[in-house]
Protein backbone atom coordinates (compact mmCIF):
# COMPACT_ATOMS: atom_id res chain seq x y z
CA UNK A 58 0.00 0.00 0.00
CA UNK A 59 1.41 3.38 -1.00
CA UNK A 60 0.99 5.67 2.03
CA UNK A 61 2.66 8.78 0.57
CA UNK A 62 0.40 11.56 -0.60
CA UNK A 63 0.75 14.09 -3.38
CA UNK A 64 -0.90 17.13 -1.76
CA UNK A 65 -0.55 19.20 -4.94
CA UNK A 66 -2.45 16.61 -6.94
CA UNK A 67 -5.41 16.77 -4.53
CA UNK A 68 -6.81 19.64 -2.47
CA UNK A 69 -6.97 22.57 -4.87
CA UNK A 70 -9.61 24.73 -3.19
CA UNK A 71 -9.01 27.44 -0.56
CA UNK A 72 -12.11 29.03 1.05
CA UNK A 73 -10.29 31.67 3.16
CA UNK A 74 -7.64 34.12 1.93
CA UNK A 75 -6.01 36.80 4.07
CA UNK A 76 -4.75 39.62 1.87
CA UNK A 77 -2.96 41.62 4.57
CA UNK A 78 -5.76 44.14 4.88
CA UNK A 79 -8.95 42.14 4.28
CA UNK A 80 -10.39 38.64 4.44
CA UNK A 81 -11.57 37.04 1.21
CA UNK A 82 -14.11 34.24 1.55
CA UNK A 83 -15.15 31.88 -1.23
CA UNK A 84 -18.92 32.40 -1.29
CA UNK A 85 -20.34 28.97 -0.43
CA UNK A 86 -23.92 30.19 -0.89
CA UNK A 87 -23.27 30.46 -4.61
CA UNK A 88 -21.13 27.39 -5.29
CA UNK A 89 -20.91 25.45 -7.55
CA UNK A 90 -22.63 27.74 -10.02
CA UNK A 91 -20.55 30.83 -9.24
CA UNK A 92 -16.98 30.70 -7.98
CA UNK A 93 -16.37 34.08 -6.40
CA UNK A 94 -14.81 35.54 -3.28
CA UNK A 95 -16.52 38.01 -0.95
CA UNK A 96 -14.28 40.68 0.60
CA UNK A 97 -14.62 41.33 4.35
CA UNK A 98 -13.03 44.57 5.55
CA UNK A 99 -14.49 44.69 9.07
CA UNK A 100 -15.21 42.20 11.82
CA UNK A 101 -18.92 42.90 11.25
CA UNK A 102 -18.48 41.75 7.63
CA UNK A 103 -16.95 38.52 8.99
CA UNK A 104 -19.79 38.07 11.51
CA UNK A 105 -22.35 38.47 8.71
CA UNK A 106 -20.44 36.02 6.48
CA UNK A 107 -20.34 33.35 9.19
CA UNK A 108 -24.01 33.80 10.02
CA UNK A 109 -25.09 33.72 6.35
CA UNK A 110 -22.96 30.60 5.61
CA UNK A 111 -20.78 32.46 3.10
CA UNK A 112 -18.08 30.61 5.05
CA UNK A 113 -19.14 27.44 6.87
CA UNK A 114 -17.79 24.23 8.37
CA UNK A 115 -16.55 24.10 11.96
CA UNK A 116 -12.81 24.70 11.47
CA UNK A 117 -13.38 27.31 8.73
CA UNK A 118 -15.65 29.46 10.89
CA UNK A 119 -13.06 29.37 13.68
CA UNK A 120 -10.34 30.53 11.28
CA UNK A 121 -12.57 33.23 9.79
CA UNK A 122 -13.46 34.50 13.28
CA UNK A 123 -9.76 34.70 14.19
CA UNK A 124 -9.19 36.93 11.14
CA UNK A 125 -12.36 38.82 12.09
CA UNK A 126 -10.69 39.71 15.38
CA UNK A 127 -7.61 40.94 13.53
CA UNK A 128 -9.94 43.24 11.58
CA UNK A 129 -11.66 44.37 14.80
CA UNK A 130 -8.24 45.29 16.18
CA UNK A 131 -7.87 47.87 13.41
CA UNK A 132 -10.69 49.82 14.98
CA UNK A 133 -9.14 50.24 18.45
CA UNK A 134 -6.10 51.84 20.04
CA UNK A 135 -4.26 50.09 22.90
CA UNK A 136 -0.82 50.30 24.48
CA UNK A 137 -0.39 46.58 25.03
CA UNK A 138 -2.19 43.24 24.75
CA UNK A 139 -3.97 43.46 28.10
CA UNK A 140 -5.50 46.84 27.15
CA UNK A 141 -6.40 45.45 23.71
CA UNK A 142 -8.24 42.50 25.28
CA UNK A 143 -10.40 44.92 27.26
CA UNK A 144 -11.18 46.98 24.18
CA UNK A 145 -11.85 43.90 22.03
CA UNK A 146 -14.08 42.05 24.49
CA UNK A 147 -17.33 43.19 22.75
CA UNK A 148 -16.01 42.13 19.33
CA UNK A 149 -14.96 38.72 20.70
CA UNK A 150 -18.40 38.18 22.26
CA UNK A 151 -20.15 39.27 19.08
CA UNK A 152 -18.12 37.01 16.77
CA UNK A 153 -18.71 34.17 19.22
CA UNK A 154 -22.45 34.64 18.75
CA UNK A 155 -22.37 34.17 14.98
CA UNK A 156 -23.20 30.45 15.21
CA UNK A 157 -23.81 28.31 18.32
CA UNK A 158 -23.03 24.65 17.65
CA UNK A 159 -19.45 24.31 16.38
CA UNK A 160 -17.01 24.74 19.27
CA UNK A 161 -14.18 25.71 16.90
CA UNK A 162 -15.54 29.26 16.82
CA UNK A 163 -15.23 29.74 20.59
CA UNK A 164 -11.98 27.76 20.63
CA UNK A 165 -10.30 30.01 18.05
CA UNK A 166 -11.48 33.21 19.75
CA UNK A 167 -10.37 31.96 23.18
CA UNK A 168 -6.95 31.12 21.74
CA UNK A 169 -6.64 34.58 20.18
CA UNK A 170 -7.71 36.21 23.44
CA UNK A 171 -5.14 34.18 25.41
CA UNK A 172 -2.13 35.18 23.29
CA UNK A 173 -3.32 38.76 23.17
CA UNK A 174 -3.58 38.97 26.97
CA UNK A 175 0.14 38.32 27.37
CA UNK A 176 1.31 40.33 24.34
CA UNK A 177 3.31 43.55 24.66
CA UNK A 178 3.43 46.65 22.48
CA UNK A 179 3.63 44.45 19.35
CA UNK A 180 0.20 42.98 20.12
CA UNK A 181 -1.16 43.64 16.60
CA UNK A 182 1.55 41.49 15.00
CA UNK A 183 1.02 38.83 17.69
CA UNK A 184 -2.69 38.70 16.88
CA UNK A 185 -2.12 38.45 13.14
CA UNK A 186 0.53 35.74 13.57
CA UNK A 187 -1.83 33.71 15.75
CA UNK A 188 -4.65 33.79 13.19
CA UNK A 189 -2.19 32.53 10.57
CA UNK A 190 -0.97 29.82 12.95
CA UNK A 191 -4.53 28.62 13.60
CA UNK A 192 -5.03 28.18 9.84
CA UNK A 193 -1.62 26.53 9.28
CA UNK A 194 -2.12 24.11 12.16
CA UNK A 195 -5.57 23.16 10.88
CA UNK A 196 -4.17 22.24 7.47
CA UNK A 197 -1.36 20.19 9.05
CA UNK A 198 -3.84 18.42 11.38
CA UNK A 199 -6.07 17.52 8.46
CA UNK A 200 -3.22 16.06 6.44
CA UNK A 201 -2.12 13.91 9.36
CA UNK A 202 -5.69 12.83 10.14
CA UNK A 203 -6.12 11.80 6.53
CA UNK A 204 -3.39 9.16 6.85
CA UNK A 205 -4.58 7.97 10.25
CA UNK A 206 -8.18 7.57 9.12
CA UNK A 207 -7.36 6.01 5.75
CA UNK A 208 -5.28 3.32 7.47
CA UNK A 209 -8.50 1.97 9.04
CA UNK A 210 -10.12 1.33 5.67
CA UNK A 211 -9.68 -2.01 3.89
CA UNK A 212 -8.74 -1.82 0.18
CA UNK A 213 -11.71 -1.87 -2.16
CA UNK A 214 -14.14 -0.21 0.25
CA UNK A 215 -17.09 2.01 -0.61
CA UNK A 216 -17.70 5.00 1.68
CA UNK A 217 -20.60 7.36 2.31
CA UNK A 218 -20.01 10.90 3.54
CA UNK A 219 -22.40 13.61 4.65
CA UNK A 220 -22.38 17.40 4.42
CA UNK A 221 -19.11 19.04 3.32
CA UNK A 222 -16.02 18.41 5.41
CA UNK A 223 -13.42 19.22 2.78
CA UNK A 224 -11.10 22.09 1.97
CA UNK A 225 -14.18 24.29 1.85
CA UNK A 226 -14.92 23.59 5.52
CA UNK A 227 -11.34 23.94 6.79
CA UNK A 228 -8.02 25.62 6.06
CA UNK A 229 -7.54 22.92 3.41
CA UNK A 230 -7.61 19.17 2.68
CA UNK A 231 -10.56 18.54 4.99
CA UNK A 232 -11.39 16.26 7.87
CA UNK A 233 -13.67 13.38 6.79
CA UNK A 234 -13.04 14.38 3.19
CA UNK A 235 -9.30 14.41 3.92
CA UNK A 236 -9.57 10.80 5.08
CA UNK A 237 -11.48 10.05 1.88
CA UNK A 238 -8.88 11.84 -0.28
CA UNK A 239 -6.09 9.83 1.35
CA UNK A 240 -8.12 6.63 1.08
CA UNK A 241 -8.73 7.17 -2.63
CA UNK A 242 -5.06 8.02 -3.25
CA UNK A 243 -4.01 4.82 -1.47
CA UNK A 244 -6.57 2.78 -3.41
CA UNK A 245 -8.34 1.74 -0.25
CA UNK A 246 -11.53 3.50 -1.33
CA UNK A 247 -12.98 2.38 -4.64
CA UNK A 248 -16.19 4.45 -4.55
CA UNK A 249 -17.30 7.58 -2.72
CA UNK A 250 -21.00 8.27 -2.18
CA UNK A 251 -21.99 11.81 -1.17
CA UNK A 252 -25.32 12.40 0.56
CA UNK A 253 -26.97 15.52 -0.80
CA UNK A 254 -27.50 16.95 2.74
CA UNK A 255 -30.87 18.67 2.69
CA UNK A 256 -31.82 21.41 3.10
CA UNK A 257 -28.69 23.45 2.31
CA UNK A 258 -27.22 20.80 -0.02
CA UNK A 259 -23.64 20.91 1.26
CA UNK A 260 -23.15 17.42 -0.21
CA UNK A 261 -24.74 17.98 -3.63
CA UNK A 262 -23.31 21.46 -4.17
CA UNK A 263 -20.03 21.57 -2.24
CA UNK A 264 -18.66 18.05 -1.69
CA UNK A 265 -19.54 16.98 -5.23
CA UNK A 266 -17.90 20.08 -6.70
CA UNK A 267 -14.84 19.90 -4.47
CA UNK A 268 -14.14 16.25 -5.31
CA UNK A 269 -14.58 17.02 -8.99
CA UNK A 270 -11.73 19.55 -8.71
CA UNK A 271 -9.51 16.64 -7.60
CA UNK A 272 -10.65 14.33 -10.36
CA UNK A 273 -12.53 12.11 -7.88
CA UNK A 274 -16.00 11.22 -9.19
CA UNK A 275 -18.43 10.78 -6.29
CA UNK A 276 -21.89 9.27 -6.70
CA UNK A 277 -24.58 11.55 -5.31
CA UNK A 278 -27.40 9.96 -3.31
CA UNK A 279 -30.53 11.44 -1.78
CA UNK A 280 -30.25 11.49 2.00
CA UNK A 281 -33.21 9.14 2.09
CA UNK A 282 -31.26 6.55 0.02
CA UNK A 283 -28.62 5.98 2.71
CA UNK A 284 -30.12 2.97 4.53
CA UNK A 285 -30.82 1.22 1.21
CA UNK A 286 -27.26 1.96 0.08
CA UNK A 287 -25.96 0.23 3.21
CA UNK A 288 -28.36 -2.69 2.88
CA UNK A 289 -27.20 -3.35 -0.68
CA UNK A 290 -23.60 -3.70 0.54
CA UNK A 291 -22.15 -0.78 -1.39
CA UNK A 292 -20.50 0.99 1.56
CA UNK A 293 -18.27 -0.36 4.32
CA UNK A 294 -17.70 2.97 6.08
CA UNK A 295 -19.69 6.11 6.81
CA UNK A 296 -17.15 8.91 7.32
CA UNK A 297 -18.29 12.27 8.72
CA UNK A 298 -16.85 15.35 10.37
CA UNK A 299 -17.90 17.01 13.61
CA UNK A 300 -18.91 20.37 15.01
CA UNK A 301 -18.34 19.41 18.64
CA UNK A 302 -17.11 16.20 20.25
CA UNK A 303 -18.04 15.89 23.94
CA UNK A 304 -16.05 14.46 26.84
CA UNK A 305 -17.86 11.11 26.44
CA UNK A 306 -17.45 11.00 22.63
CA UNK A 307 -21.02 12.12 21.77
CA UNK A 308 -20.70 14.10 18.55
CA UNK A 309 -22.65 17.00 17.07
CA UNK A 310 -22.62 17.15 13.28
CA UNK A 311 -24.83 18.12 10.36
CA UNK A 312 -28.49 17.11 10.67
CA UNK A 313 -28.93 13.59 9.34
CA UNK A 314 -25.68 12.25 10.78
CA UNK A 315 -27.50 10.53 13.67
CA UNK A 316 -29.81 8.59 11.38
CA UNK A 317 -26.79 7.52 9.29
CA UNK A 318 -25.14 6.16 12.44
CA UNK A 319 -28.26 4.23 13.40
CA UNK A 320 -28.58 2.75 9.91
CA UNK A 321 -24.84 1.96 9.84
CA UNK A 322 -25.01 0.03 13.11
CA UNK A 323 -28.09 -1.88 11.90
CA UNK A 324 -26.29 -2.93 8.71
CA UNK A 325 -22.85 -3.64 10.20
CA UNK A 326 -21.30 -0.64 8.40
CA UNK A 327 -18.41 1.09 10.24
CA UNK A 328 -18.87 4.68 11.39
CA UNK A 329 -15.94 7.12 11.59
CA UNK A 330 -15.83 10.71 12.87
CA UNK A 331 -12.79 12.72 11.72
CA UNK A 332 -12.11 16.12 13.30
CA UNK A 333 -9.18 18.17 14.59
CA UNK A 334 -8.63 18.35 18.35
CA UNK A 335 -9.96 21.93 18.18
CA UNK A 336 -13.42 20.33 17.77
CA UNK A 337 -13.12 18.41 21.06
CA UNK A 338 -14.94 20.10 23.95
CA UNK A 339 -13.92 18.32 27.16
CA UNK A 340 -15.96 20.87 29.15
CA UNK A 341 -19.16 19.48 27.61
CA UNK A 342 -19.88 16.19 29.40
CA UNK A 343 -22.28 14.80 26.79
CA UNK A 344 -24.41 15.72 23.81
CA UNK A 345 -27.45 16.77 25.87
CA UNK A 346 -25.85 20.15 26.67
CA UNK A 347 -25.05 21.16 23.09
CA UNK A 348 -26.97 24.07 21.64
CA UNK A 349 -28.42 22.83 18.34
CA UNK A 350 -28.71 25.67 15.84
CA UNK A 351 -32.13 26.09 14.22
CA UNK A 352 -32.17 28.04 10.98
CA UNK A 353 -34.93 29.79 9.09
CA UNK A 354 -37.76 27.43 8.12
CA UNK A 355 -37.72 29.13 4.71
CA UNK A 356 -34.72 26.89 3.85
CA UNK A 357 -37.30 24.09 3.57
CA UNK A 358 -39.73 25.98 1.38
CA UNK A 359 -37.54 26.80 -1.60
CA UNK A 360 -34.75 25.31 -3.67
CA UNK A 361 -32.81 27.72 -5.84
CA UNK A 362 -35.69 30.18 -5.62
CA UNK A 363 -38.28 27.59 -6.67
CA UNK A 364 -41.04 26.74 -4.17
CA UNK A 365 -40.89 23.11 -3.01
CA UNK A 366 -43.52 23.02 -0.26
CA UNK A 367 -47.21 23.67 0.11
CA UNK A 368 -47.77 27.35 0.78
CA UNK A 369 -48.47 28.25 4.41
CA UNK A 370 -47.04 25.01 5.86
CA UNK A 371 -45.07 25.22 9.13
CA UNK A 372 -41.56 23.71 9.25
CA UNK A 373 -38.85 22.91 11.82
CA UNK A 374 -35.25 23.27 10.69
CA UNK A 375 -32.65 22.06 13.22
CA UNK A 376 -29.35 21.96 11.31
CA UNK A 377 -27.29 19.68 13.58
CA UNK A 378 -27.94 16.52 15.56
CA UNK A 379 -26.10 14.45 18.16
CA UNK A 380 -24.72 11.00 17.45
CA UNK A 381 -24.30 9.08 20.74
CA UNK A 382 -20.77 7.76 21.25
CA UNK A 383 -22.04 4.17 21.34
CA UNK A 384 -22.79 4.36 17.60
CA UNK A 385 -19.30 5.58 16.69
CA UNK A 386 -16.60 3.03 15.83
CA UNK A 387 -13.68 5.46 15.56
CA UNK A 388 -12.93 9.10 16.31
CA UNK A 389 -9.88 10.26 14.36
CA UNK A 390 -8.04 13.44 15.31
CA UNK A 391 -4.49 14.56 14.52
CA UNK A 392 -3.55 13.14 17.94
CA UNK A 393 -4.55 9.60 17.02
CA UNK A 394 -7.42 7.17 16.66
CA UNK A 395 -9.89 6.37 19.44
CA UNK A 396 -11.83 3.20 18.74
CA UNK A 397 -15.15 2.58 20.54
CA UNK A 398 -14.97 6.07 22.12
CA UNK A 399 -16.31 6.66 25.62
CA UNK A 400 -15.56 8.98 28.54
CA UNK A 401 -12.55 6.92 29.67
CA UNK A 402 -10.94 6.82 26.23
CA UNK A 403 -11.64 10.52 25.66
CA UNK A 404 -10.16 11.42 29.05
CA UNK A 405 -7.03 9.39 28.26
CA UNK A 406 -6.60 11.19 24.93
CA UNK A 407 -7.71 14.73 25.78
CA UNK A 408 -7.78 15.05 29.58
CA UNK A 409 -5.66 17.82 31.07
Ligand code: MRU
Nearest residue numbers: 113114115220222226298299311
Ligand atom coordinates in the same frame (compact mmCIF):
# COMPACT_ATOMS: atom_id res chain seq x y z
O1 MRU B 1 -23.88 24.18 8.69
P1 MRU B 1 -22.50 23.84 8.24
O2 MRU B 1 -22.39 23.64 6.76
O3 MRU B 1 -21.47 24.77 8.80
O4 MRU B 1 -22.24 22.42 8.91
C1 MRU B 1 -20.99 21.80 8.71
C2 MRU B 1 -20.90 20.43 9.26
O5 MRU B 1 -21.79 19.93 9.92
C3 MRU B 1 -19.61 19.70 9.03
O6 MRU B 1 -19.84 18.32 8.93
C4 MRU B 1 -18.68 19.97 10.23
O7 MRU B 1 -18.58 21.33 10.48
C5 MRU B 1 -17.33 19.42 10.00
S1 MRU B 1 -16.47 20.34 8.77
C6 MRU B 1 -14.86 19.80 8.72
